[in-house]
Amino acid sequence: MSSLWRRRRGGKSNRRDEINSGREVRVPTHFQCPISLELMKDPVSLATGITYDRESIDKWLDAGNVTCPVTNQVLRNSDQIPNHALRKMIQEWCVDNKSHGVERIPTPRVPINPYEVSDICSRMAAAVRGGDDRKCRELLTKIKNWAKESDRNRRCLVEKGIGAEMMEALARFSMEKHADLLKEMLSALTWSFPLGVSKLKSPATLRCMARFLMGDDLASRRDAILVLKELLINSDDGASVVEGLMGIEETLFQVVKVPICPRTTQACLVIIHHMMMVSDEKMRSRFVQLGLLALLLDILVDGHASKKACEKALAVLDEMCSSEQGKESAWGNALTIPILVKKILRVSDRATESCVSSLWKVCLGGNEEGLVEAVAVGAFQKLLVLLQLGCAAKTKEKASELLKFMNVYTNKVQCFDSSMGFKYVKSPA
Incomplete structure (x- = not known):
């Protein structure tokens, strides 16, 4: 079904405007994306010669499809060539129909390609090894701007392992001299999964994460919790990670007690659950002594708690009851x-x-x-x-x-x- 625009009225209108006010503007068929049937904002052509809107064809390919939606031919590659001629025609059509309320389609930014990402990863690695915090900050700003432009850019950055390079900075730069840079790196890491797990497990990196967790900056504490959750979920050696984070139990308890946000609370419960699973009974006893059981029950009683929060709280409670002290605490409530x-x-x-x-x-x-x-x-x-x-x-x-x-x-x-x-x-x- 074609998209329709009606003319927007504004202020006084002359005789001609009154006549045109009831007209409907129909989008030309060759300007419509074959998938969404909407006006194309960023037309790109596949190897089959068919043109689609970039957002629509990206969703099609991301869903695991390997054929052209129109011809049903198997795609030899997923290259998308911008159709500049068609885009200019669409923009001219929008200008011609401006009086009917049609807004001009802005010229889209060209998505980054794997070669650009590989280059910036190499430059980031060199800047980190050389201790050049100014260059690191400059490259990080560019990376964050790319990520904001589109989900496609973000996926490309993640697939090329930009997260691993940023994790290296946490291990090499000192908190005393480069705290602001490390906070920015940590914030960017929250969308850079999967990370370089091997680099995350280094003692220097874990010490840096622990300092963020126990610091006063709530935003950095939240980011550290989100990153650690992903690390523990994807690590094949959670025991070594937990060993490098010893002493953060009370901080995690406080995050559950005084929530930063629902997402952080859930991530914190996941971390606690993994810490209990891979550690000895002393870890469970430590959380029992802190009073975690009462907080878990509060979450479960709360009628506004999400299903995910309840699920994670119950998992932690179950693990806590694996110890004698945990069972006694549970029975005592x-x-x-x-x-x-x-x-x-x-x-x-x-x-x-x-x-x-x-x-x-x-x-x-x-x-x-x-x-x-x-x-x-x-x-x-x-x-x-x-x-x-x-x-x-x-x-x-x-x-x-x-x-x-x-x-x-x-x-x-x-x-x-x-x-x-x-x-x-x-x-x-």
């Missing part, structure tokens, strides 16, 4: 079991697995009171429904074992509907 039961089948499959696993750790092993309380808040019925709907093998095994022990108390305990909230639960001391 009156909200733990009611919340775990309520969240079963309410958030996501992964969250349900975490809930069942946490209940299994807290209630079994001689904790008769825990089993009784779980039955009282409806755990028996929810676990039965879970088994009927189906779940992962490990979750099924734990749910079956919980049902076996809970069955003894089903006829002896007055049950409450956990979906009704926690008004009947006594607040923890």
Whole structure:
């Protein structure tokens, strides 16, 4: 369907304007993108000779398609040649129809190519090795401007590994002399994934990240958390990373306690979860002593918390309950079991697995009171429904074992509907 523009009225209009006010301007067919059917802003031609708007064909190719949308021919390459002649014709048409409210299409910026990115990566590496902070700042400004122009530019920068070169700067420049430059580098790294993981794991880089985490600048702390989250997710040796970050537990706790933004809180929970998984029981005990359990339960009780935040909070809670001190802390809080039961089948499959696993750790092993309380808040019925709907093998095994022990108390305990909230639960001391 052709795009239509109606003339915009403004101020006084003469007789001719009044006649033209009802006219519709139809976009010529050869000015329309075959994919979006909209006026092309940046026409480019493929090897098949068909011209598309750059944004539309980029989306087509990014989706994994390898054919020309019009001819259905397999593309020998994905080169896009700007069709300058057609663009000038479109711009002239826009000028001719200005009186009808058609705005001129600005001349688009030419996207960067891999050769330009490779060149700037080499120059950045040389500037970092030479300790030339002025040159690094100049190149970083150019990189950031390229990234702002289009998603295509940003993808090209990331694919060529610009993030790894910026990470090298964190290891080589000192915080005392080059703090502002390092902050800018860190900010740029938040969109430069995947990063050079090997360079991120260097002791000097990790020390720099730790200093940002424990600093007073909230923006830099946020950026450091986002970068570290990606590192831990993609690293095949999380233990060495965590070892280089020892001492940041209280900072992470404070980020959860006094949130910077939802995205940062979620990233922080991911970091804590990985730290617990790859470390010994002392790490879990450290977070228990700081009071992390109460913060996790606050997130889960909060009706405005996102599903992602709840999912990550439940994963951390489950990992915390893997230690004896964690289980004692969880059992000592009156909200733990009611919340775990309520969240079963309410958030996501992964969250349900975490809930069942946490209940299994807290209630079994001689904790008769825990089993009784779980039955009282409806755990028996929810676990039965879970088994009927189906779940992962490990979750099924734990749910079956919980049902076996809970069955003894089903006829002896007055049950409450956990979906009704926690008004009947006594607040923890």
